[in-house]
Amino acid sequence: MLIRLEPRAEASRAMVYQSPLIAVVLTLIAGMIMFRIMGTDPLQAVHAFFIEPISTLDGVAELLVKATPLILIGVGLSLGFQANIWNIGAEGQLTLGAIFGGVVALAFFDVESVFLLPAMLIAGIIGGMLWAAVPAFLKARYNTNEILTSLMLVYVSFLLLSFLITGPLRDPDGFNFPESRLFHDSAVLPIILEGTRLHIGFLVALLFAVLAWLMIVKHIIGFQIKVIGMAPAAASFAGFKEKKLIWLTLLISGGAAGLAGAIEVSGPIGQVIPVVSPGYGFTAIIVAFLGRLNPVGVILAGILMALTYLGGDSAQITMNLPNAVTGVFQGMLLFFLLASDVLIRYRIRLGALRVREVTPRQEGVT
Amino acid sequence: MKRFNKLASLTAVALATATMAMSGGAQAQSDPLKVGFVYVGPIGDHGWSYEHNQGRLALEKEFGDKVQTTFVEKVPEGADAQRVINQLATSGHDLIFTTSFGYMNPTLRVAKNHPDVHFEHATGFKRDKNVATYSGRFYEGRHVAGLIAGKMTKTNTIGYVASFPIPEVIRGINAVAIAARSVNPDVKIKVVWVSSWFDPGKEADAAKTMIDQGVDIIMQHTDSPAPIQVAESRGVWAVGQASNMSAFGSKAHLTAIIDNWSPYYVARTKAVLDKTWDSTDTWGGFKSGMVQMAPYNEAIPADVVALAETARKGIIDGSVHPFAGPIKDQSGKIVVPAGEVASDGMLLGMDFYVEGVDGKIPN
Numbered sequence: 073m074l075i076r077l078e079p080r081a082e083a084s085r086a087m088v089y090q091s092p093l094i095a096v097v098l099t100l101i102a103g104m105i106m107f108r109i110m111g112t113d114p115l116q117a118v119h120a121f122f123i124e125p126i127s128t129l130d131g132v133a134e135l136l137v138k139a140t141p142l143i144l145i146g147v148g149l150s151l152g153f154q155a156n157i158w159n160i161g162a163e164g165q166l167t168l169g170a171i172f173g174g175v176v177a178l179a180f181f182d183v184e185s186v187f188l189l190p191a192m193l194i195a196g197i198i199g200g201m202l203w204a205a206v207p208a209f210l211k212a213r214y215n216t217n218e219i220l221t222s223l224m225l226v227y228v229s230f231l232l233l234s235f236l237i238t239g240p241l242r243d244p245d246g247f248n249f250p251e252s253r254l255f256h257d258s259a260v261l262p263i264i265l266e267g268t269r270l271h272i273g274f275l276v277a278l279l280f281a282v283l284a285w286l287m288i289v290k291h292i293i294g295f296q297i298k299v300i301g302m303a304p305a306a307a308s309f310a311g312f313k314e315k316k317l318i319w320l321t322l323l324i325s326g327g328a329a330g331l332a333g334a335i336e337v338s339g340p341i342g343q344v345i346p347v348v349s350p351g352y353g354f355t356a357i358i359v360a361f362l363g364r365l366n367p368v369g370v371i372l373a374g375i376l377m378a379l380t381y382l383g384g385d386s387a388q389i390t391m392n393l394p395n396a397v398t399g400v401f402q403g404m405l406l407f408f409l410l411a412s413d414v415l416i417r418y419r420i421r422l423g424a425l426r427v428r429e430v431t432p433r434q435e436g437v438t
Numbered sequence: 439m440k441r442f443n444k445l446a447s448l449t450a451v452a453l454a455t456a457t458m459a460m461s462g463g464a465q466a467q468s469d470p471l472k473v474g475f476v477y478v479g480p481i482g483d484h485g486w487s488y489e490h491n492q493g494r495l496a497l498e499k500e501f502g503d504k505v506q507t508t509f510v511e512k513v514p515e516g517a518d519a520q521r522v523i524n525q526l527a528t529s530g531h532d533l534i535f536t537t538s539f540g541y542m543n544p545t546l547r548v549a550k551n552h553p554d555v556h557f558e559h560a561t562g563f564k565r566d567k568n569v570a571t572y573s574g575r576f577y578e579g580r581h582v583a584g585l586i587a588g589k590m591t592k593t594n595t596i597g598y599v600a601s602f603p604i605p606e607v608i609r610g611i612n613a614v615a616i617a618a619r620s621v622n623p624d625v626k627i628k629v630v631w632v633s634s635w636f637d638p639g640k641e642a643d644a645a646k647t648m649i650d651q652g653v654d655i656i657m658q659h660t661d662s663p664a665p666i667q668v669a670e671s672r673g674v675w676a677v678g679q680a681s682n683m684s685a686f687g688s689k690a691h692l693t694a695i696i697d698n699w700s701p702y703y704v705a706r707t708k709a710v711l712d713k714t715w716d717s718t719d720t721w722g723g724f725k726s727g728m729v730q731m732a733p734y735n736e737a738i739p740a741d742v743v744a745l746a747e748t749a750r751k752g753i754i755d756g757s758v759h760p761f762a763g764p765i766k767d768q769s770g771k772i773v774v775p776a777g778e779v780a781s782d783g784m785l786l787g788m789d790f791y792v793e794g795v796d797g798k799i800p801n
Contacts, residue, residue, distance in 0.1 A: 134521050248789050249604050340517035350514040388510045395511045
């Protein structure tokens with residue numbers, strides 16, 4: 073028997089949403105085979121990886137804490153990605169957001185005010201936007217490749233944070249260790265679930281996703297973003313201003329990443345430290361695509377990706393599995409997603425090739 | 439001096455809390471004691487995390503089925519650390535070692551919510567009723583390595599691959615400078631900061647740059663064996679960090695400063711089993727076995743080995759102190775007068791270079 077891929081006349085809408093699910097199922101199956109080969113009980117390992125982390129209320133709260141920056145950044149990036157504007161530097165914009173938010177918290181150290189937290193978050197948004205404005209300007213003005221410029225600025229941001237944290241932002245009572253003092257209470261995000269670390273930042277991320285969704289489906293800007301991504305020539309013919317969209321999408325995604333940075337330092341971390349994020353800005357790129365560049369999809373994808381991190385911890389704790397399992401799972405998930413996406417444009421046909429079905433189209437893969 | 443006063447008060451608080459008896463975790467006789475470890479690097483870094491994991495394995499060997507150990511590796515020093523430590527605490531671990539400085543505040547936060555669990559934080563300075571701290575006097579090892587380096591260098595220039603400008607690292611650089619110049623007053627120390635504890639690429643680049651500038655001995659306060667490999671290929675000497683790194687360059691490897699956590703981990707686990715654990719601050723050196731020297735390279739002349747061994751034994755019996763006066767800072771000002779030794783407070787907050795170190799501390 074032969075398995076063939078036959079091109080579809082039209083991209084399958086159903087498959088757009090089904091392929092992530094297929095990818096998850098395939099990842100689970102491949103993961104179980106891997107566990108089997110490693111000599112551990114596959115069911116027990118999958119349980120430790122995917123079920124155990126969320127078997128308690130605290131675990132669910134931690135899952136949402138971990139997903140918060142991924143959702144914020146992923147939703148922001150997905151807007152630009154739909155318009156073929158590739159902001160790869162969210163990690164740097166996040167770092168700037170953390171710096172700006174942290175500077176506000178430390179500048180007003182011990183000041184009790186309800187305005188302090190909003191000021192920190194707004195400062196974070198501004199920081200992220202400023203960092204994204206550089207690639208936006210270069211692309212709009214000189215047509216530079218924003219993939220390179222935004223990525224390079226990530227490394228600049230790390231050095232900037234490193235400079236600040238070993239100097240001006242350093243805790244004066246901290247024996248010269250590179251970290252700031254702990255933020256005082258009114259500079260720390262309120263907890264929304266008593267006894268856990270789940271903070272209000274998660275609601276901010278959900279709100280942002282809703283706003284982004286409204287913009288995409290209800291607002292003319294969203295329409296322009298989609299058109300410019302799918303048919304740039306048509307967009308310019310229709311008189312859409314491409315430069316405006318470059319600025320808009322980069323500033324929104326940069327601002328969202330900056331907000332995520334400010335939320336991280338004022339939420340679960342509670343101080344400025346030399347490395348604020350374990351790569352959320354890069355992981356969010358996977359999250360955006362896994363979520364089909366759709367805000368609701370990004371929320372689900374962000375939670376799923378967060379689960380692979382938590383699962384990695386608990387697999388180490390309860391099963392003594394190596395940390396590398398986390399990376400393998402994330403890699404497989406992306407790999408299977410890319411593979412499953414083939415089903416959007418092709419359908420699987422079983423059976424031998426029949427002569428009358430041979431068409432001149434060359435894109436069919438056998 | 440404000441910092442040192444702060445340190446004194448911190449120590450006082452620690453001592454006061456240490457005297458309060460800990461109510462040992464309710465531990466049924468048959469259940470093994472669960473001991474958890476949090477590592478910042480992969481256990482295969484052949485440096486810092488590798489040695490902590492050796493300590494964990496020593497526990498299993500010592501106590502057999504009386505203990506059950508768990509570790510989580512490559513835990514980032516940010517929001518994730520608290521989650522991982524908390525997960526260990528809630529999954530029945532009675533003793534948790536958090537083995538990197540960045541885990542200090544997360545450890546303290548988790549400890550507050552789990553008063554029955556014993557926490558041990560490496561290299562930090564904040565303690566609590568159920569949080570003890572420990573670290574090694576690695577500068578004692580640096581002293582011995584510095585003596586050897588001072589004797590072995592032909593170009594009178596020692597290169598130092600450094601991580602972050604914190605007191606512990608500066609202390610190590612100064613210890614090498616003082617020791618090397620005591621046997622060879624012409625020695626200069628060059629320092630390159632790589633802003634990472636583990637980055638083989640950057641560490642190797644730093645070593646190459648310094649060798650190009652005439653350095654013929656590479657020392658490091660970073661955790662990968664990359665500088666040793668560079669030294670081996672370029673035909674210069676090197677001193678290993680944290681563990682015996684001679685496998686990565688047997689010709690270049692003069693010796694290494696080994697962090698040996700096993701005796702401490704065994705002692706603290708025993709204390710929990712015996713219900714005698716309390717919150718302490720341990721700073722162990724050669725004497726307690728926490729710091730050791732790797733076997734000396736056979737190419738080192740016998741008189742240099744004898745010099746090194748005399749110093750090592752002197753540190754153990756107290757006749758030698760790596761920071762004995764007179765010590766001058768870079769400007770030539772005497773910071774420790776002749777006949778005195780630097781206090782632990784001065785060592786813990788060290789933020790200046792001694793005479794003989796090139797450059798400035800990044801600030």
